[in-house]
Amino acid sequence: MSVLVVGASAAGLTTVEALRRKGCRDSITVLGAEWHPPYDRPPLSKQFLYGDWDEDRTRLRPEAMLSPLEAEFVLGDPAVALDGRTVETASGRRLTADTLVIATGLTPRRLPGPDLEGVHVLRTLDDAAALRTSLDALGTVGRVVVVGDGVLGAEVAATARKLGLAVTLAGPQASLLQAQLGPAVGALLGELHAAEGVDLRLGTAVAGLTDADGRVSGVRLADGEVLPADVVVVALGAVPATDWLESSGLTIDNGIVCDEYCRAADGIYAAGDVARWQYGESLVRLENRTNATEQALCVAANILGEQQPYRPVPYFWTDQYSTRIQVHGTPSGDLVVAEGNLDGRFVAHYREGGRIVGVLGWNAPKQTRVHRQHLLHT
Known part of the structure; x- marks a missing residue:
């Protein structure tokens, strides 16, 4: 065979x-x-x-x-x-x-329009190497605009800020990762990025890019504002x-x-x-x-003939600055803090119809693994 x-x-x-x-x-x-x-x-x-x-x-x-x-x-x-x-x-x-x-x-999805120098997506190793070269060339004075308010966009924004660059993050959602994690956790992520110096432009879609002689010069928002940019990272999903x-x-x-x-x-x-x-x-x-x-x-x-149905408990994580977020199950429904508090480390449950359908940990890996057991028994 x-x-x-x-x-x-x-x-x-x-x-x-x-x-x-x-x-x-x-x-x-x-x-x-x-x-x-x-x-x-x-x-x-x-x-x-x-x-x-x-x-x-x-x-x-x-x-x-x-x-x-x-x-x-x-x-x-x-x-x-x-x-x-x-x-x-x-x-x-x-x-x-x-x-x-x-x-x-x-x-990866891309913005419509011509290919412009300074515009990047991030999916492959070659993509990442090209983006790293562009960011390195900026030193600490360049302006980076990240288009996308999901996991990848937030991670790239965090890394660019750690490199000392001026970073603006634009996206249509009211808060970061809102579709994935809900508004409460999205608001916390927004506070985290704002505290690190990221300029958040959320709640407005991106209409396109501006350029000068074939090189990107800015990101045009749907409301007409143009965000100046030396490098643009498009993180609009895939x-x-x-x-x-x-x-x-x-x-x-x-x-x-x-x-x-x-x-x-x-x-x-x-x-x-x-x-x-x-x-x-x-x-x-x-x-x-x-x-x-x-x-x-x-x-x-x-x-090999074992006939196993695939029935996982979904899991993903994201690292942004010194914060690790871990999610087990389906993060939907009502969010209830189960351990800790929103001002520090915590574990929260997502509930639907009286059932725990998801568990989220914010800088709480051990506790999150313990709470994961609720998903296996509800």
Whole structure:
């Protein structure tokens, strides 16, 4: 039984490692769009962008751990089409296997208009390296505007402030991460960033960019105000990387639609950010590092016939300045502080219909793990 994994990041690599641990000795090929060996994405907006980590430290595994997997890594050659279980690549390769795992992740959204010097997105290692070069070139006098009020935008703003740059963050929500965490936690994050010197321009959408001779000069808000900028980081979310699957016959709807076993079709599975799978009554897609790993473990088990439905307790975290926020479950409904207080470390519960559906910890990792148990018993 040959296996082809399309995507050489966390979900793809974890699938390969899990198959080998479970005794699979069949042929495995990993196809990656980037030239880099598998690397970790969460540090890109923090440790790598700040300069604490170099490229080697972002790698998920050293070469000494990849070689024993006896998998063929085909890197720097994006998939462009799928016919049955045959993948065509940009270079013209045609790779076929008995089982296909799709783990192609996400493609960042961009603002409409021409490509301007000084405008960045942040998804890949190359994106992060280019942004770091631009920020370094500013010294401590440059003006950075982050477009986006979600997790990535807030993390990039925090890193840029730590570098000593003037930072403005613009976004349509009334508070940071409001859609993900609700208004109360969003307000706390806003206070944190404001205290660190970030100029928050929230509640107004971005209409476009201004430029001078092909280089970005500012961000134009919907109300007409222009925010001066030497560097702009667009962090408006991302979409599943499924364009190459348009003629594949798979069901594509905000990701690759799968059953509860992460199976998109006979012999075809999906894992990570690109997968949207049946979870109870709903289709769910999660964009976080933890899910990429856990879903890949489930896919590997199901490839080998274990028939495990994928039913995770969602989890993600974000580090901003010296604050770590950890979230288990679904952060929706009413927010109730369960331990500590909002002026310092705390753990809060999200409640819906009398049930605890989510747990959030603010600089309280040990206590948050304890409170997570409420999700398993309600």
